[in-house]
Amino acid sequence: xxxxxxIENTLTAALxxxxxxxxxxxxxxxxxxxxxxxxxxxSTMSGRDYGVGIRIFKGFNSVYAYTNKSDEDTLIETxxxxxxxxxxxIIDLTINLTKSDxxxxxxxxxxxxxxxxxxxxxxxxxAYDIAFNYDxxxxxxxxxxxxxxxxxxxxxxxxxxxxxxxxxxRLGISSVASKDGEMQSGFFAPGASKGYEFFENLxxxxxxxxxxxxxxxxxxxxxxxxGRMPVIIDNGFGGVIFHEACGHGLEATSxxxxxxxxxxxxxxxxxxxxxxxxxxxxxxxEWGSFSIDDEGTQSQRNVLIENGILKGYMIDKLNAxxxxxxxxxxxxxxxxxxxPTSRMSNTFIDNGSxxxxxxxxxxxxxxxxxxxxxxxxxxxxxxxxxxxxxxYIIENGKIKEPVxxxxxxxxGMEVLNKIDMVGNNLLQSQGMCGSVSGSIPANVxxxxxRVSELTVGGREGE
Amino acid sequence: MEMKSLIDKIFQxxxxxxxxxxxxxxxxxxxxxxxxxxxxxxxxxxSESEGLSLRGVYKGKMGYSYTEKVDxxxxxxxVRDVLENAVIIDSDDEEFIFEGSKEYIxxxxxxxxxxxxxxxxxxxFVKSLxxxxxxxxxxxxxxxxxxxxxxxxxxxxxxxKGLFLQDKSNIAYTYIVVVAKEGEDxxxxxxxxxxxxxxxxxxxxxxxxxxxxxxxxxGAKSVKSGDYNVIIRNSAxxxxxxxxxxxxxxxxxxxxxxxxxxxxxxxxxxxxxxxIDDPYMESGLASKSFDxxxxxxxxxxxVDKGVLxxxxxxxxxxxxxxxxxxxxxxxxxxxxxxxxxxxxxxxEKGERRLNEMIxxxxxxxxxxxxxxxxxxxxxxxxxxxxxxxxFLIENGKISRPVxxITVAxxxxxxxxxxxxxxxxxxxxxxxxxxxxxxxxxxxxLSIAGE
Numbered sequence: 001x002x003x004x005x006x007i008e009n010t011l012t013a014a015l016x017x018x019x020x021x022x023x024x025x026x027x028x029x030x031x032x033x034x035x036x037x038x039x040x041x042x043s044t045m046s047g048r049d050y051g052v053g054i055r056i057f058k059g060f061n062s063v064y065a066y067t068n069k070s071d072e073d074t075l076i077e078t079x080x081x082x083x084x085x086x087x088x089x090i091i092d093l094t095i096n097l098t099k100s101d102x103x104x105x106x107x108x109x110x111x112x113x114x115x116x117x118x119x120x121x122x123x124x125x126x127a128y129d130i131a132f133n134y135d136x137x138x139x140x141x142x143x144x145x146x147x148x149x150x151x152x153x154x155x156x157x158x159x160x161x162x163x164x165x166x167x168x169x170r171l172g173i174s175s176v177a178s179k180d181g182e183m184q185s186g187f188f189a190p191g192a193s194k195g196y197e198f199f200e201n202l203x204x205x206x207x208x209x210x211x212x213x214x215x216x217x218x219x220x221x222x223x224x225x226x227g228r229m230p231v232i233i234d235n236g237f238g239g240v241i242f243h244e245a246c247g248h249g250l251e252a253t254s255x256x257x258x259x260x261x262x263x264x265x266x267x268x269x270x271x272x273x274x275x276x277x278x279x280x281x282x283x284x285x286e287w288g289s290f291s292i293d294d295e296g297t298q299s300q301r302n303v304l305i306e307n308g309i310l311k312g313y314m315i316d317k318l319n320a321x322x323x324x325x326x327x328x329x330x331x332x333x334x335x336x337x338x339x340p341t342s343r344m345s346n347t348f349i350d351n352g353s354x355x356x357x358x359x360x361x362x363x364x365x366x367x368x369x370x371x372x373x374x375x376x377x378x379x380x381x382x383x384x385x386x387x388x389x390x391x392y393i394i395e396n397g398k399i400k401e402p403v404x405x406x407x408x409x410x411x412g413m414e415v416l417n418k419i420d421m422v423g424n425n426l427l428q429s430q431g432m433c434g435s436v437s438g439s440i441p442a443n444v445x446x447x448x449x450r451v452s453e454l455t456v457g458g459r460e461g462e
Numbered sequence: 463m464e465m466k467s468l469i470d471k472i473f474q475x476x477x478x479x480x481x482x483x484x485x486x487x488x489x490x491x492x493x494x495x496x497x498x499x500x501x502x503x504x505x506x507x508x509s510e511s512e513g514l515s516l517r518g519v520y521k522g523k524m525g526y527s528y529t530e531k532v533d534x535x536x537x538x539x540x541v542r543d544v545l546e547n548a549v550i551i552d553s554d555d556e557e558f559i560f561e562g563s564k565e566y567i568x569x570x571x572x573x574x575x576x577x578x579x580x581x582x583x584x585x586x587f588v589k590s591l592x593x594x595x596x597x598x599x600x601x602x603x604x605x606x607x608x609x610x611x612x613x614x615x616x617x618x619x620x621x622x623k624g625l626f627l628q629d630k631s632n633i634a635y636t637y638i639v640v641v642a643k644e645g646e647d648x649x650x651x652x653x654x655x656x657x658x659x660x661x662x663x664x665x666x667x668x669x670x671x672x673x674x675x676x677x678x679x680x681g682a683k684s685v686k687s688g689d690y691n692v693i694i695r696n697s698a699x700x701x702x703x704x705x706x707x708x709x710x711x712x713x714x715x716x717x718x719x720x721x722x723x724x725x726x727x728x729x730x731x732x733x734x735x736x737x738i739d740d741p742y743m744e745s746g747l748a749s750k751s752f753d754x755x756x757x758x759x760x761x762x763x764x765v766d767k768g769v770l771x772x773x774x775x776x777x778x779x780x781x782x783x784x785x786x787x788x789x790x791x792x793x794x795x796x797x798x799x800x801x802x803x804x805x806x807x808x809x810e811k812g813e814r815r816l817n818e819m820i821x822x823x824x825x826x827x828x829x830x831x832x833x834x835x836x837x838x839x840x841x842x843x844x845x846x847x848x849x850x851x852x853f854l855i856e857n858g859k860i861s862r863p864v865x866x867i868t869v870a871x872x873x874x875x876x877x878x879x880x881x882x883x884x885x886x887x888x889x890x891x892x893x894x895x896x897x898x899x900x901x902x903x904x905x906x907l908s909i910a911g912e
Contacts, residue, residue, distance in 0.1 A: 031797075034550070037717055042555075043799040044547035047528035048539065051511065064507040068530045078510070085506040117550045140718045176719065176842055183721060183842040224847075226687045226870070226910030257499060259606050259641065261648075339507065374837030380606055380641050380650045383865070385834035385849030407838045407847035407868045455684070457847045457868020457910035 001026045001153040001163065006072055008095050010054065011157050013079035018088030019056035019063070021317075022079075023156040025294065026052050026070065027336040030113060034145040036124045039132065044117070051336035054079050058086045060322050064339040097161040103298065105284050105291045108167045110196035112147040120145055123199045127173050127208045134212035137177040137219060141212070144172035144189070147196070154296040162296045168287065168441060169198040170430065173208050177215035184221075184404060186214025187373075187389065191287045191430040191441065214371060214390045217402050224391055224406035224458030230366035231408060231454045232359055232394065237372045237429035239444035241451075242277055242349050244377040244384040245412040250279075250304050250312075251330075252319030252342035253436055254379040261382040261413055265310050271416035273308040274352050281329060281345030287430040288347075288443040290332075294340040297329040304347075305416075316342040334438025341437045348445030352422025356448045359421045361397040367406060367456050368392040368399055374431070375408075382412035407457040415451055423448035469620050471534060475541050476518050483559035484518035484544075484622045487754075487796050488532070491615035496585060498592045498608045503585055515796035516540045517559075520548035524557040528796045557800070558777045561623040563758035567742060569751045571631035573658040576612060584610055587665060588636065594669035595640050601680070602673060603643035606650065610636045610663075625756045632658050633747065633892070638668060642676035651676030656747055656892055675830070678853075682863035684911035685854055691826035692869065692907045693819055693855075696888035698832045699899035703809065704890060705835045706844070706873050707897065710737075710764055711790075711802040712779035719842055721874055722770060730770045731877035736810035737765035739774070741789070746806035747889070748896035754793035754800055762788055764807075768878075774802050794894050808898035812883035816901045819884055821858040827909055828853045828860065829869055844873040847910075867911040871904075879905040 007024055014022035029049040035042045052075060053066040065082035067074055124143040131141040147169045155161040170191030177184055188211040192198045233241055246262070254260040262270060271277075281299035283289050290299050295317050303311045315323060316331035319342055333340040360368065368391065375386025388406040392399045428445035469486045476484045490512035497505035514536075515528035525548030529536040588610035595605050612634035619627045637654035653671035655663050694702065714720040722730065741750055741759035753759055755777055763771050775783070776791035779802065792803035820828065829852040839846035847870035853860045882903040889898035 035799075037553075040553045041551050042553045043526070044550060045526045045528070045797070045799050046543040046547060047515070047797060048531060048536070050530040061502055061504050062506075064505070066509045066511065068511050068513070068532065082506075082508065085503070117546055121550050178718075181721070183719075185840060185842050223870075226868070226908060228912065257604070257606075259604060337509065337511070339505075374834075376834050376837070378650060378833070380639075381648050383833070383849070385838060385868070387834065387837040387839075387847070405840075405845045405847050405870060407834065407849065407870070409849040409866060409868055411866075455866060455868070455910060455912075457849070457870055457908075459845075459847070459870045459908045 001028065001151065002070060004097055006075065007155045007161065008097060010075045010079045011095050013076045014054055014056050014083055015093055015157060016080065017083040017086045018090050019058050019083060019086045020091055021057040021157055023055045023154065023295065024052065025336055026153040027150065029148055029150040031148045032112065032146065034120060034124065036128055036143040038140060039125065039128045041121055049335060053336040053339065054082055055339055056082055056086055057318060058088055062318055062339065066336050093157055095157050096159050097155055098159055099161045102162050102164050102291050105282055105299065106193040106289055108195040112167065112169060112196045113149060115196045123171070123204065127171060127204050130205055130208035131173055131175045131212045134209055135177065135216045137179055137216050138175055138212050139178040140176040142174045146170045154294065160296045162292055164292050166193065166290060167195050168193050169195065171199065171202065173211040175212040175215040177219040179219045182219060184215050184218035186211040186218065189430060193285050193287060193289050217390060218404045221402035221404040223460045224403035224456060225460045226456060226458045228453050228455050230363055230450060230452055231456065232363060232366060232368045232448060232450045233372065234370045235423065235425045235427040235447050237444060238369065239348050239429065239446035240372050240375055240386055240431065242446060243344065243347055243444045244375040244386055245410065245415050247344050247347050248377050248435070249379045249382060249412055250314060251344065252313055252315040252323060255313050256319035256322040260379050262310060268310055269308050270310045270413060271305050271308040272419045274422045275305055275308050275416060275419050276350040277305040277348065278302065278350055279304055279314055279330070279344055279347045283346055286346050286428060286443055287441050288345040293329050293331045294333045295331040297327055297331065299345065300329045302328050314342045314344065316340060332437060332440050334440055338437040343435060343437060343440055344433060344442050346428060346443035346445065348426065348428060349422065349447065349449065351424045351426045351447050354421045354423050356423050356425055359423055359448055359450050360394065360399060363394050363397060363450065366394045368394050377412070384412060385409045403458065405458055409455045409457060415454065418452045419449050420452045421450040465618060468534065472516060472537050472540060473622055475537050479541050479545060481518040481520050481541065481544065484516060485559050486514060486516055486620050487793055488514045488618040489615060489796055491613055493611065493613035495609065495611040496588050498588050501589065501592065513796040516544055518544045519559065520545055523548040523551040526799050555778050555782055559621050559623055560625060560756045560777060562625040562756060566751045566758050569742060569749045571749055573632060576632050576634055576658045576660055577614065579660045587663060591636065591638055591665040591669055594666045595638060595673055598670060598673045599677060601642045601644050601677060602640050604641045606639040606641050608638045619756050627752055627756055629750065634658060634660055636663055636668065638672045640672045640676050642680055644680045647680055649676045649679040654891060657745065679851060679863045679865065682865035684866040685864050685909060686912055687910045689906050690909045691823050692904045693826065693828045694902045694904065695816065695828060695830045696884065696886045696899055696901045697890060698829050699902045700888060700890040700897050701832055701835055703899050704897040705839055706841055707804060707807065707895065708841050710774050712773035712775045712783060713802050715773055716779060716782060721844060725770050728770060729768050731765055731768040732880040733768050734812065734883050735765055735768050735877055735880050736763060738763055738810055739804045739807045741805035743806040746896055747892035748805040748894065750805060753789045754791035757787050757789045757791060759789040759805060774804060776800060776802050792894055804895045806896045808887060808889065809883060809900060811885050811887040811900040814885055816884050816886055819882055819901060819903055820855055820860065823855045823858060826855040827864060828855055846871060846873060867909050869907050869909055871907040876904055876907065881905055
């Protein structure tokens with residue numbers, strides 16, 4: 001994407017004031033988005049993102065600058081401007097770039113840019129028809145189609161020089177059901193690090209019906225009860241509980257500065273002994289997977305918690321310095337506009353030994369959260385919240401009537417210790433995760449789990 | 463001028479390929495971000511960026527495309543994408559390229575004084591912000607985030623119907639998140655300022671606001687579940703309004719995604735509730751003279767003493783409803799297709815201060831922060847159930863801090879149950895819109911806790 005000489009000159013300019021590490025990141029990305037509402041294509045947008053980011057380290061401090069231009073004059077000037085923020089003795093670093101191959105874990109079969117847009121619209125139309133015709137209570141269906149091809153190059157003063165291409169595809173299905181002047185919605189958005197073959201092989205029938213089924217079930221549901229009770233969270237997107245309650249607190253972004261409740265707890269029991277949790281960016285073709293991270297490190301499987309004991313964090317180059325620990329291939333960013341930092345990839349609680357039937361049968365009274373919405377966390381206090389998209393009352397070991405509008409709240413450490421059953425039906429689900437380095441694709445996942453007690457926020461008393 | 467000649471070349475190419483009306487939206491900007499951690503300038507970020515989008519009508523349908531490589535090599539891609547995108551549109555709604563309004567009211571959102579503040583001064587300021595926070599109380603264990611940033615932006619809108627509009631603005635912001643610790647209890651407090659007058663940023667005031675917030679929450683506990691009289695403090699009420707802003711969009715109404723459909727000129731809220739969209743508000747951070755389609759912006763009351771007066775329109779939705787556009791077309795950036803959003807959008811303030819409002823409450827909750835606003839609410843149904851922080855009110859006084867609760871209700875019902883609006887109108891962090899509210903006293907909301 002850039003010549004060796006240009007990269008070397010830019011890195012040299014970046015280090016001209018005493019920086020001890022410099023990195024250049026180039027991104028060239030084409031995006032495609034189509035929105036269908038009510039069965040008709042409402043809007044489309046395609047475009048090209050293009051930019052260069054230059055990062056300099058000096059000890060624990062960093063400087064970052066970006067620009068959309070990649071001519072020699074602009075890059076050298078940008079590097080020099082950034083370097084002005086660094087003060088120190090100039091280190092004599094010889095930059096010796098060696099271009100190395102990237103082991104591609106996300107094999108793409110069909111380049112989405114080579115597929116006619118009318119074919120993409122047909123996929124959307126199919127999803128629309130199935131979702132809309134699911135039930136007469138369905139009054140609106142929106143379909144979102146997205147694909148992108150992101151070409152990146154990363155090179156640094158340690159001699160690393162790599163290029164990679166990331167292709168991702170996603171189909172969002174949102175159904176609205178109406179009844180007696182009330183509306184409820186259901187949502188599903190499967191995605192993968194795949195090309196157009198993703199849409200060809202997708203079980204559109206299943207996802208479209210699920211989105212509508214949730215909306216129809218919820219519009220007929222009464223409000224959720226409130227109070228503290230056992231909560232069963234089903235597999236797939238239920239993994240958002242781990243993502244919010246614990247995952248963010250294991251990112252070096254908050255651990256390095258001692259701001260996370262999990263800082264300094266490696267080797268300690270932080271969760272119930274039946275909990276093992278993994279962050280793995282190297283699972284082929286998964287939504288949150290990548291061959292190399294945005295610092296050029298090969299992705300890997302990181303065990304975060306093993307049998308309840310904290311094993312590791314997700315660590316990027318800059319925070320690795322403060323923590324005096326190794327990097328874990330977890331450094332990510334939304335685009336060249338953000339300096340990268342440690343983030344999650346595909347993060348999940350691993351399979352346990354209970355069957356879903358056992359978990360439900362063993363719960364006398366509580367809430368069953370079949371599908372989760374999103375959530376958020378304050379890493380300093382560990383307080384999290386997330387929304388239940390589809391919930392049910394459990395009584396005497398049986399799933400009873402549906403309830404809507406429930407929110408689950410708690411504190412990270414507390415909930416990890418209260419997981420008292422873990423199922424054997426691990427499933428990954430796709431989401432977008434927003435944090436300091438922007439919004440990035442990430443999987444959450446888990447088998448069905450039970451938390452012995454959580455605060456459920458609803459609108460009815462107990 | 464260089465940009466004009468590039469735009470002309472794009473239009474020329476478009477015409478050759480069969481596009482009728484076309485419009486270019488160009489934006490460029492620069493930014494600086496400074497973060498301090500433990501007395502050191504930990505992060506120094508700067509940027510220079512630009513992007514250009516093209517939209518054009520082909521066989522009656524509007525296609526969009528954009529690029530961040532703003533030069534002649536991108537012309538072919540821009541035109542090709544517009545054509546390909548226009549062809550697959552099958553919506554019956556018409557989108558327009560606008561020839562321009564008769565008159566535009568000038569809005570000055572650029573303050574040259576801000577561009578003249580030296581970097582040293584900015585660094586000194588953000589360092590002092592951190593220092594002040596630590597000085598205020600020894601229970602301040604760390605400063606999680608301490609940031610100063612500023613940015614400059616300019617846009618050009620130019621179309622084949624002769625419209626040519628330009629605008630420029632600058633803004634500075636600062637925020638701090640402090641962590642207070644007492645025993646095992648940890649609480650955070652946040653404060654921010656935005657505006658384009660650097661001299662108005664007072665490090666001590668900002669630090670104190672964040673520190674007070676964190677300290678006040680130390681020792682918080684949950685409360686018993688039940689229905690409570692609730693005051694939602696100004697900034698939290700503004701956050702909630704922001705999350706529900708979409709219900710006022712004519713687009714959502716026309717697509718059957720807003721329960722305000724068919725409610726024009728009907729009472730949708732309490733008499734105390736008046737909602738204003740004022741693009742010309744003094745020191746409004748979303749002030750502008752024209753909207754995303756080049757239409758002159760307008761002042762309007764969206765809700766007047768509880769009665770819904772209008773939805774937000776762009777040219778497309780206005781034509782469909784047979785009304786005039788309200789000048790609320792929005793273009794989030796060159797990357798976004800056309801949307802609808804307010805400008806400076808706020809709940810009109812009432813008479814009394816927050817502490818006076820509290821004296822009327824025998825038993826209730828003051829909510830100071832709502833969390834999970836992107837997930838814990840349903841804009842279609844109006845239902846919300848959100849994690850919250852705040853204080854218990856007993857016998858007209860604040861008795862203790864509260865945590866680990868959720869507040870649940872329905873936004874449409876809540877609007878009808880507003881008993882009082884405070885005098886403390888406050889705006890949230892600006893995005894495309896700038897949204898504000900005073901504290902709102904609500905007759906009844908469900909609180910879940912112990």
